[in-house]
Amino acid sequence: MISRTISGALLLVALLFFGASLAMAQEPTPGVKKSTAPRTNAASGVEMFNTYCAVCHGKDAKGDGPLATELKIPPANLTMLAKNHDGKYPTDYVSQVILTGPRDAKSHGSKDMPVWGTVFKSMGDDASVKQRIFNLNKYIETLQAK
Template identity: 35%
Template sequence: MQIVRGVLLALFTTGPALAQDISADEGRDLYRTYCWQCHGFEATGDGPMAEMLAIRTPDLTKLAGGNDGVFPTDRIAEQIDGRSQLLAHGGEMPIFGAVFETDQQIALALPNGQPMMVGLPLANLLAFLETIQAD
């Protein structure tokens, strides 16, 4: 498994999850199950539910581009898991927020070198999102 730009390098784990357990392929599967309806199949913000939301659904392929070319791991993780309240999500991701909660925690290395603990499913989703960033 290769993770683009190495941002999602696992530093240490609690529980049985290991760095090699992070899978962008599993993250893609999670995205296609839970996220595409709003964010679109290609993650460009044009999902069939997007027009029903009060705010514009972001193009997830441009997250790094809007952050000086660095994938904003911490900001995106916090929006997905509810640490940072997001109006459209109503806190954690609606209905399926529990999918990203798990006892398998992984410490991700943030661009500033600090670790951030997230559940393995969220680490997988972040790995996928990082792989789809447009140049």
């Protein structure tokens, strides 16, 4: 009897967790809408990456985030940036993508997905936008494939 109650309680807890993770999976992309973008510490590249980028690019930046399959254009594998740019991590290019989106791609600049520059500007002054981009770059650079 007692054990049944306990396993019932455990099941309930498990269901709650499952429900919560389902609900999270169905929420709009975190950070994608300006108004809902969660605040992060501009000094923490890893926190910003995991909050704003991992949902598409994956925590490991390989392009396999939970939202990847929903997108028409697959999210780029960000661990290959250096390899794809003659072995040198392309800081300026990545900064430009973050600020204004990839040149001819819709995925960072459609109306549902404002470019990150706009999102970051809504969170602080120009210096803080620069700091965010600088620290995101520093973090993504550490993820480069050797």
